[in-house]
Amino acid sequence: MRRQRxxxxxLDFRKEHIVNNLKxxxxxxxxxxxxxxxxxxxxxxxVPAYNFNNMEQLQAIAIGCVESxxxxxxxxxxxxRKYADPTLLPHxxxxxxxxxxxxGSPISIALHLDHGDSFELAxxxxxxxxxxxxxxxxHHSFDENVMLTKAVVDYAHERDVTVEGELGVLAGVEDEVSxxxxxxxxxxxxxxxxxxxxxxxLAISIGTSHGAYxxxxxxxxxxxxxxxxxxxxxEKRLPGYPIVLHGASSVxxxxxxxxxxYGGKLESAVGIPAExxxxxARSAVCKINIDSDGRLAMTALIRQxxxxxxxxxxxxxxxxxxxxxLIKMIKHKNITVLGSADHA
Ligand SMILES: [Zn+2]
Numbered sequence: 001m002r003r004q005r006x007x008x009x010x011l012d013f014r015k016e017h018i019v020n021n022l023k024x025x026x027x028x029x030x031x032x033x034x035x036x037x038x039x040x041x042x043x044x045x046x047v048p049a050y051n052f053n054n055m056e057q058l059q060a061i062a063i064g065c066v067e068s069x070x071x072x073x074x075x076x077x078x079x080x081r082k083y084a085d086p087t088l089l090p091h092x093x094x095x096x097x098x099x100x101x102x103x104g105s106p107i108s109i110a111l112h113l114d115h116g117d118s119f120e121l122a123x124x125x126x127x128x129x130x131x132x133x134x135x136x137x138x139h140h141s142f143d144e145n146v147m148l149t150k151a152v153v154d155y156a157h158e159r160d161v162t163v164e165g166e167l168g169v170l171a172g173v174e175d176e177v178s179x180x181x182x183x184x185x186x187x188x189x190x191x192x193x194x195x196x197x198x199x200x201x202l203a204i205s206i207g208t209s210h211g212a213y214x215x216x217x218x219x220x221x222x223x224x225x226x227x228x229x230x231x232x233x234x235e236k237r238l239p240g241y242p243i244v245l246h247g248a249s250s251v252x253x254x255x256x257x258x259x260x261x262y263g264g265k266l267e268s269a270v271g272i273p274a275e276x277x278x279x280x281a282r283s284a285v286c287k288i289n290i291d292s293d294g295r296l297a298m299t300a301l302i303r304q305x306x307x308x309x310x311x312x313x314x315x316x317x318x319x320x321x322x323x324x325x326l327i328k329m330i331k332h333k334n335i336t337v338l339g340s341a342d343h344a
Contacts, residue, residue, distance in 0.1 A: 023127065023128075023129070024129065024159065025111060025129050025130060025131035025161070027094075027129065028090055028093055028094040028097060028111070028129045029094065029097035029098070029101070029109070030093070030097065030109055030110055030111050030129070030131040031108050031109065031110055031131060032110060032131045032132055032160060032161055032162040033047070033073065033110050033112070033131070033132045033162045033164075033200065033201065033242075033287070034162055034200060035108070036071050036073075036108055036110065036286075037200070037201060037242035037286040037287070039071075039343065040071075040242070040286040040287075040340070040343075041240060041242060041284065041286055043339075043343055044281070044282045044339065045281050045282070045338055045339030045340045045343060046245075046277075046280070046281035046285050046286055046287060046288040046338045046339070046340060047070075047071050047072070047073055047286060047287050047288075047338070047340055048065070048070065048072055048073065048287075048288060048290060048330070048333060048334060048338050048340055049072075049073035049075040049112060049114075049244075049287050049288065049289045049290065050072065050073070050074065050075060050290055050291075050294060050330065051075045051076065051077065051080065051114060051289070051290070051291035051294065052074060052075070052076065052080070052294075053076070053080035053083045053084050054083075054084065055092065056298075056319050056320075056322065056323040056326075057294060057298070057323075057326065058074065058092055058093070058096050059096070059099075059323055060294075060323045060324075060326035060327045060330060061074060061096075061326075061330060062096040062097075062099055062100050062109075063103075063327050064326070064327045064328075064329075064330025064331050064334070065100075065107055065109075065330065065334065066100050066103050066105040066107060067327070067331055068330070068331045068334040068335055068340075068341040068342075069105070069107065069341055069342045069343070069344040070107065070334040070338075070340040070341050070342075070343060070344065071107055071108040071109070071110075071340060071343060071344060072107060072108075072109055072110070073109075073110045073111075073112045073132070073287060074093060074096070074109065074110065074111045074112065075112045075113075075114045075289065075291075076089065076111070076112070076113060076114060077113075077114040077115055078113070078114075078115065078116065078117065078121055080114075081113070081125070086124070086128060087128075089128075090111075090128050090129035093111050093129065094129075096109070097109055105344065106344055107344040108344070110131045110132050111129065111130045111131050111132070112130065112131070112132040112133065112134065112164070113125040113130050113132070113133040113134055114134055114289070115134055115136045115177055116133050116134050116135050116136060116152070117135075117136060118148075119135075119148065119151050119152055119155070122135055122152045122155070122156070122163075123152075123155055126155065126156055126159055126161050130161065131161055131162070132161060132162045132163070132164065132200075133152065133156060133161060133162075133163055133164070134163070134164040134165070134166070134203070135148055135149045135152040135153075135163060135164075135165060136165075136166045136177065136203075137149055137165070137166070138166040138167060138168060138169050138203075138205075139169065139177075139179075142189060142193070145165070145166075145167070145193070146193060146196045146197055149163070149165045149193075149197040149199055150196065150197045150198065153197055153198045153199055154198075157198065162200040162201070163197075163198075163199050163200055163201075164199065164200065164201045164202070164203055164244055164287075165193065165194075165197055165199035165201075165202055165203070166202070166203040166204075166205075166246075167185045167186070167189055167190060167193055167202060167203075167204060167205075168182075168183055168184055168185030168186070168204055168205030168206075169181070169182055169183040169205055170182055170205050170208060170209050170210055170246055170247050171209040171210070172209035172210030172211040172213070172214065172247055173210055173211045177210065178210075182205055182207070182209060183205060184205050184206060184207070184227060184230055185204040185205045185206065185230060185234065187230060187233040187234050187237055190202060190204075190234050190237055190238055191237050191238060194238060194241065200242070201241075201242040201243070201244050201286065201287060202234075202238075202241070202242070202243055202244065203243075203244040203245070203246050204230070204231070204234060204243055204244070204245070206226050206227040206228070206230045206231050206245075207224065207225070207226040207227050208226065208245055208246060208247040208248050208272055209247045210246065210247040210292075211247070211292060212249070212251050212256075212266060212269040212271070212292045212295075212296065213268065213269055213270065214247065214249075214251065214270050214271050214272065215270045216268070217268065217270060223270060223272070223273055225276065226272065226276050226280065228279070228280075228283075231243070231280070231283060231284070231285070232283075234284075235283060235284045238284075240284070241284065242284065242286035242287065243283075243284045243285045243286065243287075244285070244286070244287040244288075244289070245277075245280055245285050245287070245288050245289065246289045247272075247289065248272055248277055248280075248288045248289055248290060249271045249272065249290050249291060249292035249293040249296075250271040250272055250273065250274050250277065250293060250337075251269050251270055251271025251272075251292060251293065251296065252271075252293055252296060252297070252329070254300075255293075255296040255297050255299075255300040256269050256296060256300075258300035258301075258303065258304060259296065259299055259300050259303055261304075262300075262303035262304050262306070262307040263303060263307065264299070264303055266296075271292070271293070274336070274337045277337050277338070278336075278337055278338075278339070281337070281338050281339050281340075282339070288337075288338055290333065293329060293333075294326055294329065294330075297322070297325045297326050297328075297329045298322040298323075298325065298326055299322075300325065301318070301321050301322040301324075301325045302318045302319070302322050305317065305318040305321060306318065
């Protein structure tokens with residue numbers, strides 16, 4: 001009896017110890033986004049936030065950013081975290097940082113929760129090694145959004161973790177969010193929101209949207225421009241304050257074409273033109289989120305290999321090339337779209 005109790009206590013202690021072992025992001029070799037954004041603002045570029053949920057994507061993001069000497073925000077949604085496993089995830093990230101250092105790279109790396117929808121989720125992420133979290137209260141009323149965001153900011157700042165808030169609603173479907181309509185951010189609300197919550201950065205809605213189907217275009221119709229007028233007005237009201245763009249994939253036409261050529265069905269998938277993202281990156285936009293483009297790059301290569309080599313069944317033979325394509329895409333984005341390359 002006593003022996004069993006002792007044994008249980010030891011097991012409990014071990015369990016606790018294993019979980020709490022990686023408590024703070026500094027133990028994982030990560031940084032928060034504060035300095036990253038300061039440098040990005042000064043340098044006129046945006047830090048890339050690439051979403052991932054498995055090892056190959058994480059490897060590709062780390063290698064692509066090491067090779068292009070870019071700071072990087074490793075970004076995980078609540079459901080991606082569940083997919084990768086909340087206990088395993090910090091270890092994966094710690095390993096990715098170690099890999100970057102082994103490659104001789106000093107790049108700054110942050111781990112960020114994308115679209116956190118509750119205080120509990122944000123807290124859980126902070127307690128397990130995230131250096132930055134988003135609380136997306138944009139679907140709530142202004143006052144509720146302020147309340148929710150402020151609670152997370154208070155908890156996060158005590159632990160030197162940075163917080164992203166959101167005002168305005170993006171259309172489209174993402175892991176955690178979906179909306180059929182978009183509501184542009186109201187510039188007249190941003191000062192009060194930032195002041196009342198103390199958030200470190202603000203995601204805004206100026207015409208980007210989630211997913212691979214950002215615009216419904218008629219034949220011959222061009223992609224509408226982002227609302228740079230709204231961005232300008234927000235910059236005027238919050239000088240030097242870091243702005244975030246979600247739903248900012250370009251939906252690379254070559255990858256869409258490759259997917260469709262090899263049996264896929266992505267009709268009329270359209271994204272944000274690279275030139276508009278470049279323009280945004282030169283402004284107060286300090287963080288640009290890219291998820292769909294990474295998914296498309298991997299899927300394109302996997303489809304191609306499955307079609308061309310139907311006898312192949314070693315996952316390394318299709319996930320490897322898919323990872324290679326993702327590395328190429330990430331380097332291209334950092335160098336030519338976000339301008340973050342060589343700003344390690
Ligand atoms: Zn988003």
